[in-house]
Amino acid sequence: MQAPWELEGSRITKEDKDSLIRLIDFDQKHNHYKALHFKLTMLMINIFIFTMAKYYFQFSVFPGSHPLIDVVFNERNIILDLFINVAFLFTTTLTNNLKEKAKSDFKSLKAEIVDLSNKEWYKKYDGANSEIFDYLYKTYKIRINHKT
Numbered sequence: 001m002q003a004p005w006e007l008e009g010s011r012i013t014k015e016d017k018d019s020l021i022r023l024i025d026f027d028q029k030h031n032h033y034k035a036l037h038f039k040l041t042m043l044m045i046n047i048f049i050f051t052m053a054k055y056y057f058q059f060s061v062f063p064g065s066h067p068l069i070d071v072v073f074n075e076r077n078i079i080l081d082l083f084i085n086v087a088f089l090f091t092t093t094l095t096n097n098l099k100e101k102a103k104s105d106f107k108s109l110k111a112e113i114v115d116l117s118n119k120e121w122y123k124k125y126d127g128a129n130s131e132i133f134d135y136l137y138k139t140y141k142i143r144i145n146h147k148t
Helices: 014-056 067-074 078-124 129-140
Strands: none
Touching: 014 078, 014 129, 067 078
16 A cells, blocks of 8 residues: 555645654654563563572583583573673663653654644645545554544
């Protein structure tokens, strides 16, 4: 499905087209950081659980196969384990900040477009506005025809 602003004979101005494209980019960026944050959080939780289990239960992962595997997984080195957990905590916090920044950018641009759509949008694009709203919702699940 082609975007309504890219169709031949579209009356949508370049500024509005650029705003809609930026809105889609911000939404995709937010979704990317949200998925990345979730994956890193789950990885951090699994590493934390493995680290705690390593100190409470006697087990070994591929003993003697490689010295690096022995150092990371089999030996009880509290400094290394704390470093790995803190590194993942820092990375998760960083991705959370990036996710929140992308979310605020998306919401501010969306609010700007919604304010325009309530005032000027219906006057400028009388027939095309429902096509634009439907395209954005069906393709990207973005609603700009009302405030949320």
